[in-house]
Ligand SMILES: [Fe+2]
């Protein structure tokens with residue numbers, strides 16, 4: 001799907017307008033991260049033939065899962081601070097409260113507002129070594145972690161850690177597989193993203209070899 005937002009229902013669009021106002025104020029990539037995740041969500045929903053009842057929960061959960069970053073003190077998301085445990089816990093907790101309010105305002109039934117709030121409130125639990133309380137959260141998690149295979153996310157990590165790209169890619173891929181949340185469609189997207197990164201790494205290495213040869 002070219003523009004993931006075109007697949008939203010009228011009610012989801014209403015929710016999205018609210019979510020986007022928060023995502024713009026969060027970490028610099030929160031809006032593009034969430035839009036990209038919506039694209040993966042629709043692809044997985046199609047591939048896995050999600051029932052309507054599942055889609056009604058996961059699409060809003062994807063939209064709202066990271067709104068909490070805009071709602072916690074700025075120093076908790078600045079630079080690499082977002083990867084600290086207390087920042088992760090805070091953005092989930094605060095995001096879950098706001099997600100419940102926005103779901104209610106958009107006219108979702110109370111039960112759905114509660115479930116989505118729960119999903120938002122535990123979506124990063126694997127980072128803090130906690131299991132998911134709600135089985136639906138795995139569907140959100142599968143979509144969220146694909147982002148680490150997007151060039152924007154991957155190269156930022158490589159630059160900040162100084163790791164060798166090929167080894168970093170293998171490590172990221174192993175970490176994602178170890179979470180054990182991929183459906184067949186999710187794994188297909190992961191492999192496609194890995195192929196793109198592989199090509200990028202190869203092109204970079206060829207470029208470096210050529211320049212070393214020229215200036216040797
Ligand atoms: Fe998050």
Ligand SMILES: [Fe+2]
Pocket residue numbers: 033065066144
């Ligand atoms: Fe996320």
